[in-house]
Amino acid sequence: xxxxxxxxxxxxxxxxxxxxxxxxxxxxxxxxxxxxxxxxxxxxxxxxxxxxxxxxxxxxxxxxxxxxxxxxxxxxxxxxxxxxxxxxxxxxxxxxxxxxxxxxxxxxxxxxxxxxxxxxxxxxxxxxxxxxxxxxxxxxxxxxxxxxxxxxxxxxxxxxxxxxxxxxxxxxxxxxxxxxxxxxxxxxxxxxxxxxxxxxxxxxxxxxxxxxxxxxxxxxxxxxxxxxxxxxxxxxxxxxxxxxxxxxxxxxxxxxxxxxxxxxxxxxxxxxxxxxxxxxxxxxxxxxxxxxxxxxxxxxxxxxxxxxxxxxxxxxxxxxxxxxxxxxxxxxxxxxxxx
Numbered sequence: 001x002x003x004x005x006x007x008x009x010x011x012x013x014x015x016x017x018x019x020x021x022x023x024x025x026x027x028x029x030x031x032x033x034x035x036x037x038x039x040x041x042x043x044x045x046x047x048x049x050x051x052x053x054x055x056x057x058x059x060x061x062x063x064x065x066x067x068x069x070x071x072x073x074x075x076x077x078x079x080x081x082x083x084x085x086x087x088x089x090x091x092x093x094x095x096x097x098x099x100x101x102x103x104x105x106x107x108x109x110x111x112x113x114x115x116x117x118x119x120x121x122x123x124x125x126x127x128x129x130x131x132x133x134x135x136x137x138x139x140x141x142x143x144x145x146x147x148x149x150x151x152x153x154x155x156x157x158x159x160x161x162x163x164x165x166x167x168x169x170x171x172x173x174x175x176x177x178x179x180x181x182x183x184x185x186x187x188x189x190x191x192x193x194x195x196x197x198x199x200x201x202x203x204x205x206x207x208x209x210x211x212x213x214x215x216x217x218x219x220x221x222x223x224x225x226x227x228x229x230x231x232x233x234x235x236x237x238x239x240x241x242x243x244x245x246x247x248x249x250x251x252x253x254x255x256x257x258x259x260x261x262x263x264x265x266x267x268x269x270x271x272x273x274x275x276x277x278x279x280x281x282x283x284x285x286x287x288x289x290x291x292x293x294x295x296x297x298x299x300x301x302x303x304x305x306x307x308x309x310x311x312x313x314x315x316x317x318x319x320x321x322x323x324x325x326x327x328x329x330x331x332x333x334x335x336x337x338x339x
Contacts, residue, residue, distance in 0.1 A: 038058075038059060039089050039090060041060050042110075043064050044097070045064065045066040045072040045094075047094075048092040054180075054205045055180065055187060056198065066098075070286075072097065072310045076100050082107075086110065088110055089111065091110045092116070095117045114186045120169055123166055166236070168238070171241045177206045184198050184199060184201070213244075215329060220245045220329070222339040223337050225276075230249075231249060231282060231306070232252065233252070233284075234251070236249060237308035247332070261291065270295070278301065279335050280301060283304075285307055286311055286313070289303070302335075307328055309325065312324070
């Protein structure tokens with residue numbers, strides 16, 4: 001049986017955002033004092049780059065530490081990139097996703113450090129968001145609702161592991177919108193000369209994310225797949241998305257995209273797929289699809305792409321976050337038999 005976790009009350013989310021913002025260290029005057037007059041922003045990986053570019057517009061110059069096509073979890077910050085950090089005005093990152101980035105930013109003298117993890121609520125998700133790994137047992141007490149105590153900036157030392165908080169908050173449009181609002185406020189403090197533009201761009205982006213959320217709600221409301229509406233992925237990146245829209249993610253690996261599943265895990269997934277009417281095994285664009293394709297072949301299932309949007313490449317089904325998320329929605333609708 002699929003047990004839903006409670007969504008966090010709006011007041012609690014607002015509290016987390018306020019507490020996160022109070023931990024940001026920002027310039028008292030405009031930081032955009034370089035020759036080109038732009039605010040230099042270093043983003044740790046694509047979802048942070050997208051926020052900076054959408055909100056900053058023409059007033060920011062954004063550098064992404066993670067190259068297109070590079071798996072962000074494995075990033076090792078170079079000496080050149082550490083130099084870029086020192087010369088930048090703002091660092092925008094998600095603590096817990098890329099340990100090397102966390103260390104580099106902590107050690108840097110950059111004035112405005114924006115940790116996206118402090119701007120929304122975080123939860124603990126494991127390999128099996130629906131708790132199906134061992135005979136469809138309910139394991140939500142293990143992965144569930146006690147994981148919201150981190151409301152400030154100082155306690156977000158999340159490890160990207162089975163035991164740590166799931167960092168994939170950008171795959172939930174509602175949480176991502178909360179992060180966008182926090183980033184907008186941080187840029188306004190760092191560059192008050194252009195605060196009005198940042199505020200306007202933030203509102204525009206939040207509206208786009210609200211529209212995306214509505215499309216997911218409507219698109220996944222009625223499906224041929226009965227609850228728990230299971231979908232299988234390469235690694236457990238879609239826990240927040242699944243929870244938001246009443247789905248159940250079952251991951252071949254855990255939160256680590258490079259993790260290797262046990263023989264028992266593969267056997268359990270094959271059994272679960274048959275019992276729950278799963279049609280499709282999803283794989284990603286930045287990691288090997290070999291395990292997913294092998295499982296699909298052995299279980300006589302289809303394969304398709306469900307992109308965690310950790311980077312945009314030529315293989316991506318869209319040119320930016322919104323387009324790829326819409327492609328993800330269509331892939332889920334097809335797999336679940338949306339009406």
